[in-house]
Structure formats: structure tokens, C-alpha cells
Amino acid sequence: MGRAQPSGEKAVSARDDILARIRARRPEGDFPLPTLPQFPGVMGDLLEVFTTNLAVMGGQCVHLPAGEPLGPFLRARLGRGRLIRSSTDELPEFSRTDDVASPGGLKDVHTGIVRARFGVAETGSVFLSDRELRVNTIAYLAQHLVVLLDPAAIIPGIADAYLRDDFTSANYVSLMTGPSATADIEGVLIRGAQGVRSLTVVFA
Amino acid sequence: MSASAGDKSKPVDHAGAAAAFVADTPHLAFHDRRLWELRQKRDGQMHVLPEWQALRSLASAIKEHTLSRLADYLEQFEAQVTARGVTVHWARDAEEHNAIVLRIMRDHKAKTIAKSKSMLTEECEMVPYLARHGITTTETDLGERIQQLDGEAPSHIVVPSVHKLREDVARVFARTIGGDPNNADPHALAEHARVTTRPLMLDADIGMTGANFLVAETGAVVVCTNEGNADLSANLPKVHIVSAGIEKLVPRQADLGVFVRLLSRSALGSPITQYTSHFRGPRVGAEMHIILVDNGRSQRLGEDDFWTSLKCIRCGACMNTCPVYRRSGGLSYGAVYSGPIGAIINPSYDPVRYSTLPFASTLNGSCTNVCPVKINIHDQLYKWRRVIAERGLLPKNKSLSLRIAGHVLASPRLYRLATGAARLAVRYLPRALLYSKLNSWGRDREVPAAPQESFAAWAARNRPAKKP
Numbered sequence: 001m002g003r004a005q006p007s008g009e010k011a012v013s014a015r016d017d018i019l020a021r022i023r024a025r026r027p028e029g030d031f032p033l034p035t036l037p038q039f040p041g042v043m044g045d046l047l048e049v050f051t052t053n054l055a056v057m058g059g060q061c062v063h064l065p066a067g068e069p070l071g072p073f074l075r076a077r078l079g080r081g082r083l084i085r086s087s088t089d090e091l092p093e094f095s096r097t098d099d100v101a102s103p104g105g106l107k108d109v110h111t112g113i114v115r116a117r118f119g120v121a122e123t124g125s126v127f128l129s130d131r132e133l134r135v136n137t138i139a140y141l142a143q144h145l146v147v148l149l150d151p152a153a154i155i156p157g158i159a160d161a162y163l164r165d166d167f168t169s170a171n172y173v174s175l176m177t178g179p180s181a182t183a184d185i186e187g188v189l190i191r192g193a194q195g196v197r198s199l200t201v202v203f204a
Numbered sequence: 205m206s207a208s209a210g211d212k213s214k215p216v217d218h219a220g221a222a223a224a225f226v227a228d229t230p231h232l233a234f235h236d237r238r239l240w241e242l243r244q245k246r247d248g249q250m251h252v253l254p255e256w257q258a259l260r261s262l263a264s265a266i267k268e269h270t271l272s273r274l275a276d277y278l279e280q281f282e283a284q285v286t287a288r289g290v291t292v293h294w295a296r297d298a299e300e301h302n303a304i305v306l307r308i309m310r311d312h313k314a315k316t317i318a319k320s321k322s323m324l325t326e327e328c329e330m331v332p333y334l335a336r337h338g339i340t341t342t343e344t345d346l347g348e349r350i351q352q353l354d355g356e357a358p359s360h361i362v363v364p365s366v367h368k369l370r371e372d373v374a375r376v377f378a379r380t381i382g383g384d385p386n387n388a389d390p391h392a393l394a395e396h397a398r399v400t401t402r403p404l405m406l407d408a409d410i411g412m413t414g415a416n417f418l419v420a421e422t423g424a425v426v427v428c429t430n431e432g433n434a435d436l437s438a439n440l441p442k443v444h445i446v447s448a449g450i451e452k453l454v455p456r457q458a459d460l461g462v463f464v465r466l467l468s469r470s471a472l473g474s475p476i477t478q479y480t481s482h483f484r485g486p487r488v489g490a491e492m493h494i495i496l497v498d499n500g501r502s503q504r505l506g507e508d509d510f511w512t513s514l515k516c517i518r519c520g521a522c523m524n525t526c527p528v529y530r531r532s533g534g535l536s537y538g539a540v541y542s543g544p545i546g547a548i549i550n551p552s553y554d555p556v557r558y559s560t561l562p563f564a565s566t567l568n569g570s571c572t573n574v575c576p577v578k579i580n581i582h583d584q585l586y587k588w589r590r591v592i593a594e595r596g597l598l599p600k601n602k603s604l605s606l607r608i609a610g611h612v613l614a615s616p617r618l619y620r621l622a623t624g625a626a627r628l629a630v631r632y633l634p635r636a637l638l639y640s641k642l643n644s645w646g647r648d649r650e651v652p653a654a655p656q657e658s659f660a661a662w663a664a665r666n667r668p669a670k671k672p
Contacts (some may be wrong), residue, residue, distance in 0.1 A: 015294040018450065018498045022275040025506030031272040034265045036458055039255040057478065103440050103487075104406045123476040136439040136487065140432045158476065159461030167457055168422050171288065171485035172439070177476050180432035184347035184363060186370045187238045188390035193346060194398060194405075195432020195479075 042156040046121040047203070050154050054124025054201060057178035058191050064204040074113065074146065074202070082110040087134040088148065090115070096134075103137040112142035112196075118153040119201070120161050125177040126201065127161065129170035136172055140180070140195040147176075151203045215560045215599070216539065222532030222564075225367075235367055236531060239524040242363075245473020246521055246574065252475075253465070262462045264578035267515035270420075270453050271505060277420040277453045278496065284423025285494060288485035293495045298328035301497050305330060305412075305445060306337055308493055312443060314339070314409030320427070320434035321345040322414030323361050323518060324447045324497055326540045341412075342404045344433035346397050353380040359534030359542065362471050362520040367533045401433075411437035413483075415448035415494075416517065417463055421456045424484050425494065428467055428477040435481055444486065446494045450501050451514040463517060466576040471519040504552050509587045513548050515577040522571035522581055528564050537561055544571035548584040551592070559597040562588035601644070623658055630654035 012020075042049050051061045064073055071093045078084055085106065086094035091113060100106055114133055116126035126147050133139055155161060158175075167173050180195030191197060226232055250256045270277055282292045295301035301324075309317075317334070319341050325331065331341045331352075343352040347364035351357065354376045358364030365373070370388040377393060378385035381400050387393075405411075413434045417426040425446050427434050438444045454463060468477045486492035505511050523529045523543030534542035539550040539558060544565060550558035562585045565571075571581040592598060598606070612618045629638065631654050639646045 013294070014296045014300060017296060018294055018496075018502060019275045019278065021498070021502040022278070022450070022505060025502055026274075027268075027272050027505065027508075027511050029272070031265070031269040033269045033455060034262055036262065036461065037258070039258070053475065056475065107402070107406060125476060125480070130487070137436065140436045140439070157461075158465050159458070162458050162461040162464075167424065167482060168484070171487065172481070172483055173424075174435065174479055174481040175476070177478050177480075179478065180430065181478050182346045182394060182431050183472075184345070184350065184365055185368075185373050185390040185393055186234065187241065187366075188370075190391055190394045192398070193394065193431035193433070194344060194401065194436055
């Protein structure tokens with residue numbers, strides 16, 4: 001880029017200085033970059049493994065009953081009189097996430113609804129990027145988060161996830177695994193630290 | 205801040221500070237138990253993965269490779285992120301880093317920062333620097349927040365307030381952000397922190413995070429956290445500043461499949477952090493800055509015996525397993541990085557001040573065994589001791605006794621004389637004399653009973669020399 005370096009007033013820019021120092025002190029020897037092997041990985045039914053592992057991380061899974069439409073199912077589950085915002089076009093009955101002027105505008109949301117691109121059985125994680133979230137803060141400012149996930153979109157492991165090009169499709173991607181949590185006071189586990197207090201995956 | 209307090213020209217009195225920590229039984233007992241619990245949870249995760257040792261070897265090899273071509277990977281990373289509108293800054297040292305942050309703040313007429321955990325900003329003493337320029341920084345990680353409110357440095361790189369009991373936290377909160385000093389329920393305390401910190405994040409002019417990994421291939425900044433505070437700090441304000449050490453690079457996105465699987469399992473014994481977030485560019489209408497900081501790293505890269513400490517991914521496993529760390533507390537190291545990894549990192553910043561830290565170890569090697577990137581920590585502890593001795597930085601009593609021991613051990617005749625005298629001394633000297641100040645080994649231990657005769661005398665009697 002053409003912009004001046006922040007330390008441009010000095011004779012040598014900090015950038016060039018640091019890179020030159022690193023090159024001058026390069027460790028001697030041959031350190032080849034290893035090829036990454038494929039490990040056997042997760043065994044068994046991916047949906048079951050995902051559910052078990054998400055529970056370990058404090059998240060829960062719910063199955064949409066066969067034949068029941070998603071909107072009314074969620075409306076009944078989430079109750080009335082609560083501020084619910086959805087980031088997915090498949091649920092026009094809820095107000096939209098991106099209908100706010102700034103990311104902080106979502107601070108009073110009770111429950112956010114998003115659709116994950118895929119899930120990871122090994123850890124019970126869901127893939128959410130700025131495309132799915134629309135406003136990134138919905139996943140953190142809402143008190144509760146409902147994540148829609150197609151059971152067919154569960155992949156075995158974290159290593160498999162990082163072989164996909166989904167990570168380069170967005171400026172922001174998070175692998176979310178359960179609700180926000182802390183154990184910073186005497187190791188006591190608390191769900192709902194600064195982000196959502198609960199995370200529910202709905203298989204739909 | 206205790207890490208920066210005190211006379212910087214004098215060596216840290218680790219043993220003295222540890223003695224004070226050990227004297228406080230309830231705190232010591234909890235600290236020891238909590239960190240050992242993290243070590244055991246880490247072991248549990250290790251046993252779930254048959255490929256654990258293979259992952260450690262891969263992680264080590266990937267990091268060594270990256271460090272051997274670090275300049276190339278930094279350039280690749282820079283090209284990737286600048287192409288998507290991120291501004292990259294380079295800082296030779298802490299001073300330059302802090303000046304860059306201040307300049308960004310002034311460019312935006314900004315007064316407040318919401319910040320997630322970053323050991324690098326501790327290293328740069330950024331928060332006090334910005335405070336002197338009228339800028340308020342709010343630590344948003346719960347443990348960091350507790351430490352900030354108490355005016356203390358973090359005592360552990362992953363669990364910053366692990367040396368505090370719930371009653372301590374209740375007292376700190378009551379004194380600083382209100383609340384009942386007698387209600388020490390962790391749930392109530394965490395809720396209080398949540399409702400008082402959220403508005404500060406919502407109002408912050410600028411958000412700051414550290415970085416766990418920087419991916420050269422894709423330009424991703426990877427931040428691994430549990431509380432959701434880092435993602436809020438990055439996603440709420442219009443400007444996101446990332447502070448990252450130049451050693452955080454990994455070459456390929458696929459390498460994250462190794463490191464993300466190891467990091468939280470090694471740190472907290474959980475399969476993954478609640479949030480593993482990847483930032484590759486600013487949000488629409490927002491700005492993103494990355495400050496790449498050297499601050500002594502390029503220097504260490506050229507040190508044959510110590511450069512592999514740059515592989516560290518800051519999981520804290522070596523601290524959790526270390527019997528000295530668990531029983532002395534992180535603050536006793538008087539440094540930003542404590543525990544075994546701190547004891548090998550800090551001396552390269554200041555060999556005089558941190559000359560005592562490589563001795564805060566039994567050299568049992570447990571740190572090396574748990575390290576997810578296979579740093580030979582206990583070998584480096586030993587090598588630092590040699591460097592410190594060679595530079596004449598040992599305390600007087602230690603250098604004198606080692607010099608005498610060197611003479612005695614080099615001469616069979618002196619050795620026989622000395623051991624004979626020691627046997628008699630242990631048997632006949634009065635306790636007051638035997639456990640005097642000179643015998644630091646016997647300060648907390650009984651000297652073992654002396655045998656009747658030396659091994660050499662026994663062997664001469666029972667194993668008559670064979671004819672050749």
C-alpha cells in the first residue's frame with residue numbers, strides 16, 4: 001500500500017528494520033513444513049456425537065418434530081412478549097437483525113435466531129460468518145441464541161472444517177461452541193459471561 | 205501494577221514472595237488444587253485423542269518451520285490483510301506499539317477502549333501509558349477485570365485471577381464497582397461484572413483484542429476465548445485494533461486444524477474454546493488495524509539455545525503442572541510471564557532483574573512433557589542458569605557454595621574428606637548450628653540421617669579388588 005508507515009519519520013521504517021533483523025537471525029538448519037496427515041477422527045453417528053459434545057460445552061439440541069413448520073414451532077417455544085430477532089429469511093414472522101442503526105442496537109434482544117452453515121461433531125461447534133449473522137453482535141448481545149442447523153451439514157472434525165474454503169468467504173467467522181462461559185472466580189463454571197446465556201441448536 | 209513495581213535494577217525476590225504466598229494456607233491450598241485440576245482435565249482430553257502426540261510433533265514442526273521463514277510469512281500475511289482494507293503497523297518495541305495505539309486513538313478523537321485479554325499489551329504496559337494520556341481502557345475478560353480493579357497484574361496467562369478466592373473478588377468489587385462485600389456467590393459476582401461491563405463495551409470508542417494465531421495464507425487473525433467479550437470488543441466499536449507478536453504466524457489455514465485442537469485442551473482441558481473467531485477484514489463502515497510487535501522477539505530468534513521458546517502458544521499448561529508455580533503463585537515471579545515459560549522468556553528481556561527466575565524450578569521436566577508445541581522448557585531453564593552464572597549474576601551465597609562444590613567434586617581426596625566431615629556433622633552438630641542460615645536446603649526439610657560409613661569404605665570391605 002502507498003500509505004506512509006507509522007514510524008516513517010525514522011531513517012529505516014520499523015517494518016523494514018524488523019524484517020531485516022528476522023532475516024539476519026534466521027535459525028540455522030532445515031525445518032520443512034510437514035504435510036498434514038488425515039487422522040481417523042470421529043466415529044459413529046455424527047448427529048449423536050455432535051449432540052453429546054455440544055452438551056459438554058453447555059449447549060443443547062432440539063429436533064423439529066416431523067411435519068411441523070419451523071416458525072410456529074419457534075414462536076411457541078420462545079413465548080410472546082419477548083424481543084426476538086432473526087438473521088434468516090426463512091422466518092419472516094420475526095423482526096430482522098439488520099433492522100438496527102448500529103451493532104449496539106441489538107442490546108435489548110432476548111433471543112437471536114441464526115442459521116449455521118455447518119456443524120462440527122468433534123466439538124459440537126457451529127460455523128457462523130458475517131453472512132449468516134448479518135450483524136455480528138446478534139450472537140453476543142442477545143441473552144439467548146437459537147442456531148438452526150441442517151443435520152446433513154454436520155462434518156466430523158475441526159481439522160475437516162479447516163480444509164473448507166468457507167473461512168475465506170467472509171471477513172468475520174466464528175466457530176461457536178455453546179454459550180459464553182467463564183470459570184474465572186474460583187473455577188466455578190458460569191454460563192453467560194459477557195455473551196449469550198444459552199445456545200440451543202434446532203435441527204431443521 | 206506489581207509486574208512493573210519495585211526497583212527494576214535488583215533481581216526479583218521470587219523465593220521471598222513465594223514464602224509469603226505459602227504462608228497463606230487457604231489461598232495456597234485452593235491455588236494448588238485448582239491448577240492441578242486443570243492439569244488433570246488436560247490429561248483427560250489428551251487420552252481422548254489417539255493422535256495427541258502426533259499433533260504435538262506437528263505443531264512443533266510447523267512452528268519451527270514458520271520461525272525459520274518468519275519474514276516471508278509476515279510479508280505474506282501483510283499482503284493478505286492489506287488487500288482487504290486492514291491497516292498494518294509495525295512496532296520495534298513496546299514504546300512504538302503504545303505510540304501507534306495512541307495515534308489511532310487521536311485520529312478518531314477517541315477516549316475509551318474496550319479490550320479483551322492480551323499478554324502483549326501487558327508486556328508493553330499499554331494501559332498505564334494510555335491512562336497517562338487521558339485514555340480509559342476497560343478490561344472485559346472477567347479475570348483481567350478483577351485484576352485491573354484490584355490494581356494487580358494478571359498472575360496467570362489464561363486464568364489471570366486464579367490466586368484469588370471468591371471473598372477477595374467480592375471485596376474488590378465492593379470497593380470499586382459496588383456490590384455487597386459479604387455476598388461472595390460466584391454467580392452473583394459474575395452477573396455483577398456482566399451488567400457493569402456491558403455498558404462500557406457498548407459505549408467504547410475503540411475495541412482491542414490480542415491474537416492467538418495469524419494465518420499467512422488467508423490473512424486471518426484467530427482469537428480463542430470463552431466469555432464472548434473479545435467478539436463484543438471487536439464487533440461493537442467502529443475501530444478494531446489487534447495487537448499481535450510477530451511469532452503468532454502459522455503458514456496455512458489447515459494448520460489451525462492442529463493448533464485449535466491442541467490449544468484449549470492444553471489450557472483448560474476443554475475440547476475447544478466457546479468462541480474460535482477469525483477476523484480477516486473490517487466490517488462494512490468500520491476500520492481494522494493490526495500492530496505487529498517485535499519487542500525482543502527477533503533478538504531471541506538468533507539465540508541458539510532459546511529461540512524455540514518463540515513456539516509458545518500461551519496455553520499455560522506448563523504453569524498448571526509446575527509444582528513451584530502452583531505453590532508460589534504467578535505474582536511472585538514479578539514479571540509479565542510467570543511459571544516455567546516466564547522463567548525462560550523474561551531473562552532475555554532483562555537478565556539482571558529476572559536472574560532468579562530460572563532457579564524457580566526443580567528441573568523435573570513436567571513442563572516440557574505437557575507443552576503442546578514441545579518446547580524443551582526444562583533444558584532451557586538449565587541453560588539460563590549457566591548463562592546467569594557465566595555472567596556473574598548469581599547471588600553471593602549461591603556462587604560461593606557452587607564454587608566450593610566445584611572444587612570438592614573435582615578432587616577425590618577433598619570429596620572423601622568432605623563427606624567424612626558431613627557424616628560427623630550430621631550426627632554430632634547441635635540442631636541450631638546444623639540448621640543455620642547457611643543450610644538453605646534444611647530450612648524446610650530434615651537433613652537425612654548419616655550412614656555409619658561411606659560407600660567407598662563399605663565397598664572396600666565387601667568387594668575386594670579383582671585381579672586384572
